[in-house]
Amino acid sequence: MSPKSMLVLVSLFLLGLTVSAQYTEKINTNRPGTSQGAFSVGNNVLQLEGGFGFGKEKHKLEDTRTNTFNFDYTIRYGLLIEQLEINLNGSFRNEGIKQTVGANEEKIRRADFEFNTIGVKYLIYDPYKKPKEKDSINYDELKSWKERYRFKWKSLIPAVSAYAGMNYVNADNPFTFTNDQTISPKFVVMTQNNWWTSNAGSWVLVTNLIVDKITTENPAYGWIITSTHTLNDKWAVFGEYQGQKSNFYSDNILRLGGAYLFNNDLQIDANIATNFKDTPSIFRVSVGASYRFDWHYKDEIIEKPGFESGIKDKEPELNEKESDSLSINQEFEEIENDSLKLEKTPFINEFEDGSHREAMEKDLDERRTEQRLERERLEKEKQDKKDDKKFRKEERRRLKREAKEAKQAEKARIKAEKEKQKMIEDIDAELDKMEQDEGVDDELKKIDEELKKLEEMEKDLEPEKTKEKEEKKEAEEEDIDAEYEKLQKEQEKAKKEEEKRRKKEEKKRLKEEKKRKKEEEKRKKAEEKKKKEEEEKEGDDNNDG
Structure with missing residues (x-):
């Protein structure tokens, strides 16, 4: 691959990381479902989400009947930048089990945390950032109903986020596998599509792909698909399908419910959940709420170069002399604000002079060579330190062994x-x-x-x-x-x-x-x-x- 191609790819990658602000005027919550949306709560926003659940479970093979009580909670906080969020998820479960053994009925009661997970979510890609000039409003299309409501394939591209967290469970936890580790990792990939039409209202589709406890003997794999529809400014309904597969527990759960927006910072919700098997069968009713402490004071919008002030109108045509003068001034400004001086990769314009491009590519190659050599030197020093540490450790072991003998x-x-x-x-x-x-x-x-x-x-x-x-x-x-x-x-x-x-x-x-x-x-x-x-x-x- 030529230096020019590499430079263009790097530039496009950096430009692709630009996203818009996550803050919204109304609360952005993951309830009443169990999936996580792709967007964060916004910088300097603290959000509390929680709910109580009551249910019954029957296990046909073990002949047990269980009454359950769950308390689910989530603490979310937008940290440093709009795309970043840290959160804590957990669930406390208390259940009473009745089991028939012969002619006797035994009663068992147990309670503990099902899980506690702390993690970080980062928005990788946002298709809803400020549109390009070619995607701006076309007033001619507004005159055509067909053009106005036709399906746009671009709307299928979702926002994508990644989540990495760490689980913590108590020792001898009755709701986890016997040999589960106290600490284990959890990874989630989240996508979100937002659709809006004037005649059908807004729809949101959230998908989660989950890999949990992969370092333990019983890893779990799951998926959640949630669809939400707003009926008006206050009411919304949702449906959710959740699947989970592991050696410890596998199930498919369906949830239906709704939410009411009390004000911009408070939402109340309710839902019911059931599954499709009898080992055990599940029926659960939950109610909850979400509240945010809004300390957000500024929308930190990261724009693409050239769109910092929105989409510009067409500039008036200039004659040849004025255009040459303007290009010279812009060139001097670009030299003064050259991104190479700021240790950033520049974006190559195909209409620039070839010699200027070659000089930039040469400079970039030199910088990359210096960085590579520096990186190799640091890696070698790191490896030498590691080898020295290993030698010292082996020497200490030898001396201890001889002293012991x-x-x-x-x-x-x-x-x-x-x-x-x-x-x-x-x-x-x-x-x-x-x-x-x-x-x-x-x-x-x-x-x-x-x-x-x-x-x-x-x-x-x-x-x-x-x-x-x-x-x-x-x-x-x-x-x-x-x-x-x-x-x-x-x-x-x-x-x-x-x-x-x-x-x-x-x-x-x-x-x-x-x-x-x-x-x-x-x-x-x-x-x-x-x-x-x-x-x-x-x-x-x-x-x-």
Whole structure:
């Protein structure tokens, strides 16, 4: 593409961005529908829009009946320029659900914000800006009814705006998908056609194409078509079709309603909405209002070059000398106000001198080359900074990783030393127990010796028993006193025997108890030894790993 062609395209693009003021004497609101118009409220205008909705929903498959209450609100403000608007949209929903489960009816109530979106709208193209001279009033056409009311294909070209916003939803919101992100983007392309005829009044057609939550797992795509017709200066009716498609919820909703203009800054509206399915079926009635705080003080109209003061009448014809003088003066004025000095792209007139055009193109090429080189230099600096930042980040990560590994090695060493020290202490404790066990064995030997002595004493007592039997026979012949003395002696002997027997049993019991304790200690010792061997084996495996 030649420099001349590029220059012409850039000039036409810049001229195409010129638009007229958005401010209107009467309030410009998006209600009672849900679509957004292409035009903003106007610079330095604050507008509040809101409404209440009551409805019923029935879900055939889930067998639920729901009573709903909605509060929708919008805050719009015209910022800096006529084409720019910032706004906040939101909806609060409160519902009570009745669900039949078997023979019981459960009631569930939940409430939260369905969405809150803050965004910016900008008017890209406006076909209703001040007309060119060729589109001015033709008084000859006014004499013909046919020419006056014939259809003009140019009226199909709409105004176009773009909207970019950011959604915010609370965590655990019952009206959104479970894994929805708290913050997600929203984009809308808006078109608007305004038609007016003297016999049919005014009509407005608004179309919205919506892409919502595209960064989440469940993006939503939607479209809204709204048609509004004014019956007179106060009353208007509208119809709207809204479609939505996503994995979470899909539906097609039809709305019908009307609005009443109370004054230039206040509008009251009402509408009903229904859908075409039963999972769930929807019926909702809404009423609302729109009010603006009008601080607009100046219409900032951006005109095309040559139409700053409206469409000019034909200038009187000049002779050759006057026209040459006028062209010279205009040339000097253009040089003084050259758009290149203002860093703007000039519009090339085909009737200009070729050398002048070539000089302008050369100057423009030089400027573009300088800008390109400067842009490349800035990009290179930006990339170098990014690479340096990445290198520093990787170096910090490496140092942290090495410090972490050294710390883990130190912990492992300390742990091994503690285990080694614990093993030494356990061995010492086992040796002490073994020494104690040897003392127990000595006691057991002493007890065995005493038991043997008792057994020998019992053997010695057996002949005495036989002797006592013989004496008992002889004692029968003695008198009662002798028998009494013998009885006492027998009782004393029996008592001694019983005492000896008791001592013997007690010593046996003590011996058995000590044996049992010794066996229990040996068993514990074996278990502890086995446990230590297993721990040592695990420690060796970990060190090998």
